[in-house]
Amino acid sequence: MATEAESADPPAAYTALLDEIERYNAVGSAQSVLSWDQQVMMPERGTPARSQQLSTLSSLSHELLVDGDVGDHLDTLDDESLTTDQQAVVREVRRQYRRAERVPRDLVEDISEASSEALGAWESARENDDFDEFAPHLERLVDLKRQYAEHIDPDADxxxxxxxxxxxxxxxxxxESILDELRETLVPLIDDIRASDADLATDALDGTYDTDTQEDLARDVLELLDYDFDRGRLDTSTHPFTSGNQFDCRITTRFDPEDPLGSLLPTIHEFGHAYYTLGLPDEEFGTPLGDDRDLSVHESQSRLWENHVGRSEAFWELLLPKFTDRFPQAEDLSVRDAYEAANQVYDENLIRVEADELTYHLHIIVRFEIERELIGGDLAVDEVPDRWNELYEEYLGLTPPSDAVGCLQDIHWSHGSFGYFPTYSLGSVMAAQLYDAADDAIDELDRRFALASSTRLASGSARTSIATGNDTRRAS
Amino acid sequence: MATEAESADPPAAYTALLDEIERYNAVGSAQSVLSWDQQVMMPERGTPARSQQLSTLSSLSHELLVDGDVGDHLDTLDDESLTTDQQAVVREVRRQYRRAERVPRDLVEDISEASSEALGAWESARENDDFDEFAPHLERLVDLKRQYAEHIDPDADxxxxxxxxxxxxxxxxxxESILDELRETLVPLIDDIRASDADLATDALDGTYDTDTQEDLARDVLELLDYDFDRGRLDTSTHPFTSGNQFDCRITTRFDPEDPLGSLLPTIHEFGHAYYTLGLPDEEFGTPLGDDRDLSVHESQSRLWENHVGRSEAFWELLLPKFTDRFPQAEDLSVRDAYEAANQVYDENLIRVEADELTYHLHIIVRFEIERELIGGDLAVDEVPDRWNELYEEYLGLTPPSDAVGCLQDIHWSHGSFGYFPTYSLGSVMAAQLYDAADDAIDELDRRFALASSTRLASGSARTSIATGNDTRRAS
Known part of the structure; x- marks a missing residue:
């Protein structure tokens, strides 16, 4: 059956569906360019025009999916007559369509506008350490997102x-069960590590590192990892991120003169995201087959490179000569010391994006619990700061001295992104599974990093697109 | 009547029209960001995705104008009940609508796609000095643009x-009569200048100028001119250009180590464009009242600053200390010599964008005549190179040694932009008129440049938006 379908022309409704979806996705990828520009290039006072552009594209995108003929094509299509790839496309479009058609356009625009306004309020609130500035925006976004969820499925959580x-x-x-398991395992493990008297070279990279030279080093690392600069760029931004598609996928990082790892590891992390995106098939651009699977899978790729390659002793054998070449001040640094520094568990870190590999998940779990309570109606917005501090004390033994380094530290809620945080931990878990499987299958996997043959590690996993969604689900 | 309308709420159809038009213009300004990025930031291999984004936004923009309710609102509106500002909005939207509604969406997409493909072919043809590579694309664009014109008005030229x-x-x-007058006046004037034995300091700026320092100097000049970096950026690109809106208007320039004026004057030129755009009213963003009048008026602003300020002796009094501060090698340069160098008429220049103030218009007239003949069906595409060389010989006494520095030098035809070139000369003429009027009205206008009070010169003229379209027409 599938073989027959492969060789025949696709049904007219399928071709028509694909045309609509390519337009829909072209608008989405245009939005990504505008967002990248907003975070990396846009002058300070450009926000009013950018908000209007983005909110218009949001509502147009929504209309393209639900107001045109997509629904009719989906109704017409008989999945049995399609190839497996075509079925994957239809399955994914159907999923997106069924969610979107239930959400009124006004609500889509309200969410886009409320997020635009919340972003500025959050930036100011964080700067002034004043949660009250952000609270009304958070309240509005929680309310809008609850309405949104209610429209999609009034019977579900x-x-x-x-x-x-x-x-x-x-x-x-x-x-939830994965996060539970992480919490139950990590809390005592971190306690043990903190209580341990092992003497690790945690201060091996202490010192001051010129940020321009750090940027040169970041480019060295990306060259080493085979990042394709003809299809990408490296820039700086407040929060490192990756944006783009298989033809043009850009990464950002940031530089702190006191913390060279704080630039190197995020650079490797973002490389992982970009490497996945750049591995998606060119000819499927604009269709679900040419798009990433989802955020957890994306994060599995970034974490694979950051945690399992970038923090490995073998990789540091390769990296150290480049490091000392750029920073002769570190000429006495040994591979072992760098490895220990890159893998230390911090005692007092309050900031998620600066967390080590273990405590990271406790930061996620705090956010997960709070946003569940907020959306579930079990926590009022004005109770967030106290709840945050209570959970930090419980899981990390730390109390943030201010909301700026507490519940105001992350951008996500100002975007109205509730439900996003867990994907970070899920991605890390997938990365560990992928690495474990690769380690079983490939002889002396980690030694190969030191021989600079590491760059092919992800070439298989980078194919995890929409088409293999089911496999991915099983792998988790 | 107008006073009554001012104080009343606008008619519902007007408010609804404005909503639609704001969405339409938001898509247009999103397209501008994507184009800016394509020319300034996009990695080399990003074109396939960018073409798809831009062509989708083109057709969506067309649909927003013609397929929605804009036509109905325009039919419903009784202009008598509107304020003069509202009438200006309706007049401009009606003009755009009446043109767009006659053009089929397929043709809009064909033109967008043909241009995307032509751009790459033109770049390659120019690089290889091979007109034949570009010819089929040019032929297709001429054909599509003739169809486009035919749809809009089958009875017009x-x-x-x-x-x-x-x-x-x-x-x-x-x-046409303005261009005729320019040609008739300039050809003999340029002959006289070339025959003159005046001894001008044409080589006063000869030498090698570090390009990073040139960029510092460009920023000095922009500071001097009061360019608002909170609403703009300076970057480099192959061809200098300006892009943006009143919240975010960016300029580009380029640097040639042998030619400091080749960066300074374009920087001042682009500043003029940006200064006009940044002067448009914030509260009208997204409506015709917050948009520029047209290309000629835009060019009048850039030429005003480039030719009448940037090439003035008085301005060089202000600029020279900054110039010699950045380039101590030029410590012996006098204001008079710099002024003479900046105003010289080149004997042998073949390139439009490097032309002086006088020969510039002859470059334009060559293009104007050729594109009229092409669109009128009086010239075949394969005859373009010969016709080009013939006209250069006739008007400039020069024969290009290759098509690369001849008919392949400009990007415009690869965009399908036939009819664009004349606006450059029209803008220069308007600039001269504006300057002349300002010079009559303001005592010792040029001396004020030397006192750094020049930056208010354009503050009046920068208000020439759609609302004052009629005045602009009279001024021309």
Whole structure:
């Protein structure tokens, strides 16, 4: 059956569906360029025009999916007559369509506008350490996102509905059990590590490192990893991120003169995201087959490179000569010391994006619990700061001295992104599974990093697109 | 009547029209960001995705104008009940709508796609000095643009229809008579200048100038001119250009180590464009009242600053200390010598964008004549190179040694932009008129440049938006 379908022309409704979806996705990828520009290039006072551009594209994108003929084509299509690839396209479009058609356009625009306004308020609130400035915006976004979830599925747990925007292939209950297991394992493990008297070279990279030279080193590392600069760029931004598609996927990082690892590891992390995106098939651009699977899978690729390659002793054998070449001040640094520094568990870190590999997940779990309570109606917005501090004390033994380094530290809620945080931990877990499988299959995997043959590690996993969504689900 | 309308709420159809038009213009300004990025930031291999984004936004933009309710609102509106500002909005939207509604969406997409493909072919043809590579694309674009003109007005001269896309306020016949007058005056004037034995300091700026320092100097000049970096950026690109809106208007320039004026004057030129755009009213963003009048008016602003300020002796009094501060090698340069160098008429220049103030218009007239003949069906595409060389010989006494520095030098035809070139000369003429009027009205105008009070010169003229279209037409 599938073989017959392969060789025949696709049904007219399928071709027509694909045309509509390519337009829909072209608008989405245009939005990504505008967002990248906003975070990396846009002058300070450009926001009013950018908000209007982005909110118009949001509503146009929504209309392209639900107001045109997509629904009719989906009704017409008989999946049996399609190839497996075509079925994957239809399955994914149907999923997106069924969610979007239930959401009124006004609500889509309200969310886009409320987010635009919340972003500025959050930036100011964080700067002034004044949660009250942000609170009304957060309240509005929680309310709008609950309405949004209610429209999509009035009978479901609204948080589960929101979570599915970011991770549609894994039920929330499964995600929750993974996070539970992480918490139960990590809290005592971190206690043990803190109590341990092992003498690690945690201060091996202390010192001051010129930031221009750090940027040169970041480019060295990207060359080493085979990042394709003809299809990408490296820039700086407040928060490192990756944006783009298989033809043009850009990464950002940031530089702190006191913390060279704080630039190197995020650079490797973002490389992982970009490497996945740049591995998606060119000829499927604009269709679900040419798009990433979801945020957890994306994060599995970034974490694979950051944690399993970038923090490995073998990789530092390769990296150290480049490091000392750029920073002769570190000529006495040994591979072992760098490795220990890159893998230390911090005692007092309050900031998620600066967390080590272990405590990282406790930062996620705090956010997960709070946003579930917020969306579930079990926590009022004005209770967030106290709840945050209570959970930090419980899981990390730390109390933030201010909301600026507490519940105001992350951008996500100002975007209205509730349900996003868990994908970070899920991605890390997938990365560990992928690495474990690769380690079983490939002889002396980690030694190969030192021989600079590491760059092919992800070439297989980078093919995890929409088409293999089911496999991905099983792998989790 | 107007006073009553001012104080009343606008008619519902007007408010609804404005909503639609704001969305339409938001898509247009999003397209500008994508184009800026393509020319300044995009990695080399990003074109396939960018073409798809831009062509989708082109067709969406067309649909927003013609397929929605804009036509109905325009039919419903009784202009008598509107304020003069509202009437200006309706007049401009009606003009755009009446043109767009006659053009089929397929043709809009064909033109967008053909241009995307032509751009790459033109770049390659120019690099390889091989007109044949570009010819089939040019032929297709000429054909598509003739169809486009035919749809808009089957009874009109198709070139006049295309010209109105760039300059809707001036009939082609008027433009033609201005260009005729320029040619008749300039050809003998340039002959006289070339025959003159005046000894000018044409080589005063000869030498090698570090390009990073040139960039520092360009920023000095922009600071001097009061360019608002909170609403703009300076970057480099192959061809200097300006892009943006009143919240975010960016300029580019380029640097040649042998030619500091080749960066300074374009920087001042682009500043003029940006200064006009940044002067448009914030609260009208997204409506015709917050948009520029047209290309000729835009060019009048850039030329005003480039030719009448940037090439003035008084301005060089202000600039020279900054110049010698950045380039101590030029410590012996006098204001008079710099002024003479900046105003020299080149004997042998073949390149439009490097032309002096006088020969510039002859470059324009060559293009104007050729594109009229092409669109009128009086010249075949394969005859373009010979015709080009013939006209250069006739007007400039020069024969290009290759098509690369001949008919392949400009990007415009690869965009399908036929009718664009004349606006450059029209803008220069308007600039001269504006300067002349300002000089009459303001005592010792040019001396004020030397006192750094020049930056208010354009503050009045920068208000020439759609609302004052009629005044602009009269001024031309």
């Amino acid at each position: 609204p948080y589960a509905v929101l979570f599915a925007d970011y991770e549609p292939c894994l039920p929330l209950s499964k995600a | 198709p070139y006049a229809v295309l010209f109105a896309d760039y300059e809707p306020c001036l009939p082609l016949s008027k433009a």
